[in-house]
Amino acid sequence: MLDLNFVRANLELVEEKLRARGADPAALLGDFRALDKSRREAITSSEQLKARRNELSNQFAMGMRAGSPSSARKLSEMPTMDRIRAVGEKAVDFSKSPEGLRLIEETRLLKEKLDQLDQTAAALDEQLRLSLARIPNLTRDEVPVGKSEADNVTVKTWGKVPAFAFTPKPHWELGESLGILDLERAAKISGARFAVYMGAGARLERALISFMLDLHTSKHGYTEILPPFMVNSKSLFGTGQLPKFADDLFRCSDADAEAVARGEFKDNDHWLIPTAEVPVTNLYRDEILDDSSLPIRLTAYTPCFRAEAGAAGKDTRGIIRQHQFQKVELVKFTRPEDSDAEHEGLTRDAEEILEALGLPYRRVLLCTGDTGFSSAKTYDLEVWLPGQSLYREISSCSNFEAFQARRANIRYRPTAQGAKAKPEFVHTLNGSGLAVGRTWLAILENYQQADGSVLIPEALRPYVGGLDRIVRQS
């Protein structure tokens, strides 16, 4: 979410940034000015009435105290004689006096007006909040302007694309013929876009998870987290999946998509996580972090569940696009001034997994049109897939700046300069390190041999019990 004050003061800039994304500023910001203005007017007049109400209430309290000491002091604290007198005074209670009755009447009238005004103010506030919640993050200036992934810019390329003396096969052929991947039975038990891994295939998937977590925790300084795989809608709002992307999510029977569309986010409904980013980033929702604890670097393995509503017919072969896939995620919380460097570092941490596994890849800086809703800047890592002769996304590393922190209310208290430091929003970042399923298939395609077997990368062998090659299983 963008800062309301910032949008108000920089409306032209916001419009320009939205256009760069290919969004329609008029549709998103349309009546922003008018809405903002009437919201503030409603708040102002409501607060004036409230000030008057409090004033009347004070007058009443003073009247009670002057007219009837019994109300000013606790009976139990009075000497006996005062107590007897105080009880007698109830007959001349201030609340029954003409002045008291006048105050009560004015307050009552005031309340009627106030109830109405407050309703208007709340409705306007809600409208503004909701429209703000649907505006994507502003991309940074160094993000290239472009419409689609065709306009992304390759920043670097690593590794040698392997040359084969034979025609390399796609992973679905390799997986089936090796007997380690069964898509037909997966379709039977769960439907399309699911996979069953068997034998060395299952072992390889598990090995990759451990390998990635180990590298990130021991070498890159991340703390391992194992979060819930279901979250509530408040969390999904916090990281930006809701309200806009409800269709991409699987939700449980207690989750109400229509309520979400109205801008109601609950803490007692359940949705399957589309990425570990959601539970891990929301770990610190509504908290004020200690300055000295930053940056916080967390890594988590989770399955990820995606409805893939808009992807009908896309990537139907193999396991590129699944309703459930495994992923090791990297998440950071940083001071604003550090997020840029931490973003570079996080991307490097993901790249090192690819390098350790000897998988050729390139790093791509996403253009404005391809950058995700919540992100200010995103690098994609794309792994080379010889079976299909193309680079395919295997990691996406984003700096969200304060966008998610503002939605999730994650702050820290700066201690610099000794001045009275007000809490500020942290910057959040995350990236895949890596998508395990796609790493699995990249290994199959890159390490396939003429005889149809697949070599296991050196670094991974300790994780598969020393196995150096996957051969056909019976």
Next chain:
RNA sequence: GGAGAGAUGGCCGAGCGGCUGAAGGCGGCGGUUUGCUAAACCGUUAUAGGGUCAAAAGCUCUAUCGGGGGUUCGAAUCCCCCUCUCUCCGCCA
């Protein structure tokens, strides 16, 4: 699932119908003292949204004691609903 107890500021913890945004303590910050450190003492220390202001500071108003609703002239305090935490019982991987 059943019974009970609880949720208060960065943290702990009082308050249980009226100048209570909230005692006290801890922590933080500033200062005094001190050869340095420590200790002691004094002061200060919530967040958000409005208004004022060119802007900031300041001043001012409003809201906030788990969330929502109600009673009342007035609610942290009384009532109802919900969520979460803890204890006991039941069930369960």
